[in-house]
Amino acid sequence: MPSAKTQPARGMRDFLPVDVRKREYVIGVIKSVYERYGFEPLETPAVENIETLMGKYGEEGNQLIFKILKRGEHEKTGEADLALRYDLTVPLARVVGQYQNELPKFFKRYQIQPVWRADRPARGRFREFYQCDVDVLGSRSMVVEAELIAAASDALVALGFNDFVIRVNHRQVLIGLGDRAGIRHDHIEPALTTIDKLDKIGVEGVEKELSARIGPTSTTKLVDFFRELASLDQAADIASEEASAMKEKALNAAILGRLVEFVGDHEKGSRGVEDLRSIIELSEGTSAARRIRLDPSLARGLSYYTGAIIEINVSDLTGSLGGGGRYDNLVGMFLGKDVPACGFSLGLERIIVVMSEREMFPPELISSPADVMVTIWNEDSIAESIALATELRREGLRVDLYPEADKMGKQFKYASSRGIPFVLILGDDERAHGELAIKNMKSGEQIRLPFELLKTSPQRNVQHADDQTVKSKRNIEALLKWLRNGSKAGEAGDSIKPGA
RNA sequence: GCGGCUAUAGUUCAGUUGGUUAGAACGCCUGACUGUGGAUCAGGAGGUCGUCGGUUCAAGUCCGACUAGCCGCCCCA
The missing domain is CATH 3.30.930.10 (Bira Bifunctional Protein; Domain 2)
Known part of the structure; x- marks a missing residue:
């Protein structure tokens, strides 16, 4: 053609x-x-x-x-x-x-x-x-x-x-x-x-x-x-x-x-x-x-x-x-x-x-498609990743969800090339412990946080019980806090804009 | 609309007085690395040389036209 x-x-x-x-x-x-x-x-x-x-x-x-x-x-x-x-x-x-x-x-x-x-x-x-x-x-x-x-x-x-x-x-x-x-x-x-x-x-x-x-x-x-x-x-x-x-x-x-x-x-x-x-x-x-x-x-x-x-x-x-x-x-x-x-x-x-x-544009304007990217561990964990992304979006974060269960290296490379400052991982080990790994792409620092949300099924996630909501909220808050603090430590995070 | 300059890989550029299969750097892809990007190393893909025509045994290279871009003129945000 x-x-x-x-x-x-x-x-x-x-x-x-x-x-x-x-x-x-x-x-x-x-x-x-x-x-x-x-x-x-x-x-x-x-x-x-x-x-x-x-x-x-x-x-x-x-x-x-x-x-x-x-x-x-x-x-x-x-x-x-x-x-x-x-x-x-x-x-x-x-x-x-x-x-x-x-x-x-x-x-x-x-x-x-x-x-x-x-x-x-x-x-x-x-x-x-x-x-x-x-x-x-x-x-x-x-x-x-x-x-x-x-x-x-x-x-x-x-x-x-x-x-x-x-x-x-x-x-x-x-x-x-x-x-x-x-x-x-x-x-x-x-x-x-x-x-x-x-x-x-x-x-x-x-x-x-x-x-x-x-x-x-x-x-x-x-x-x-x-x-x-x-x-x-x-x-x-x-x-x-x-x-x-x-x-x-x-x-x-x-x-x-x-x-x-x-x-x-x-x-x-x-x-x-x-x-x-x-x-x-x-x-x-x-x-x-x-x-x-x-x-x-x-x-x-x-x-x-x-x-x-x-x-x-x-x-x-x-x-x-x-x-x-x-x-x-x-x-x-x-x-x-x-x-x-x-x-x-x-x-x-x-x-x-x-x-x-004259390079007068604010730097975060040049490349900040999202505040955080959620990776997909494997085909079986897609639902959890979606649930996590959904929850973070509800909090007003700009969340990119990697669409395929590629090798971690590829997913990280993708996040890096797009200038996304934080990457979230829900691996086998994390999920087994009800945790979530967060990596600061600028500093390389990576921590784990407990994450109750992962223990609930995606369907129930939408309307989970009150106590779970509270726990989940608390965990989200901890996550957000880390993202914000991390952003203060590393320059990348200026683009983090939690929902106003 | 007029005059001058430019056009080679995704990008920035080499490419001898015309001479076999057009190169480099960076970027990209794959692997070293079966849970992690940036660093290093090894390999790989990628070009009808802007388009069309002409000169020539032979054109990325010379000539012409066209197209696009840059600089001046004109005008304008």
Whole structure:
């Protein structure tokens, strides 16, 4: 039989148990932080009607949407009527349009689900990937921005990150900058994507590219502005090497000052600058305070942003760990009436890439399929092993039962290879004495404990007499105690988690 | 979508100017060990050299296309 290709489709991945454990761990941490901020869970279908998605992400986005051909007789035409969702924000806007009257005045939701983009795969970039979104609908207050930034920051801190930078900018400020520099309106978009590359290609690179796109006069004005910002940064570096918190604060203040100067009385632009000022002030008491960094060169590709835009970066990742912003007009595209909204999305895959490379995952996460493994001595003792496993499971332990009456060596080797810290043996000798042998796989220590349960038949075990229950309980307790103490002695046992 | 690099055992990699039967380490399996993993020793299995085509008496080696991966560009979580 010819073997079919076993790789998953390009840009898609299988998740083996270790991978799933990592993912569930990260998702669990993020979820609990989000809930701590009062966000509620939402889920939406993988597939949306194609017109729901088209035209929401800009030119580039449209091309990256995975489209689903019409079924049946229309199949040949190549026409698509459905598509896989490209992000979680547009589906949210649709949901708000649909259930407006059933949702609270301020709808705070989180959503952790996969999205699909027909992008070219790269490090930390896949065609199917999870986003961890939080959004607040119904308020124009900058308190929302501050809360979202704080939540994302808390989540990353809870995962063990300490070196991320939260870059913040504002679409209206960008428009103000463009107008003041005299850029034609249809040139603003390309100018922004060029400016966004500032940290990558440097001022000279930007100057060159801008000049080609928008002409020399506007370019000079803009580039001079960003040159000045860069010199502010350097000055701050020299001024306060030690107190980085102070540096950030001073630098943000200086950038705000320059923005006010440059934008002047430009209506949209100056309002945007005030928004930025509010966000920084409101974030003062949060975990994000000393990580926020105003960055007038931040643009972000998605076309639906209208106000603040936010991105979180770490130095060892080219892309971002997450991003978001305000999109006050998106819901209006579904509802006919604008609902203010702002959201942020953490990229699960990128978080995992960085955490894996930095070895930030708790060690017991990597391999701890079970707390203890019960061996099977021979065909005749299978029932006793099952009874023992059952009893321990009832106590909340994660118990692996070796499925075959293999040689002991094989069973031990198996337990060892899976990193299971304790192995239980019910051999002829143990059973003859009503005992049970426990081996600590880390230390090699092995002891025996009396075990009344073994004297009862498996059938009766389910509903054994009261005194036997008591004895059995006592023995289980002794066993659990040993497992726990053993776990303190050997490092392996950190993964022992008796039922809570 | 564009440019560069890479593809040999489960894994990491050797493999000479093209030349018989493609190697190592680690891992895996079996045994020494008829009640015990990790250590040691002995043995064993495992490769259509990414795929297809071309050059040649002869291709893992040279050429082309395709596929997958890595790095840049573009874009993004």
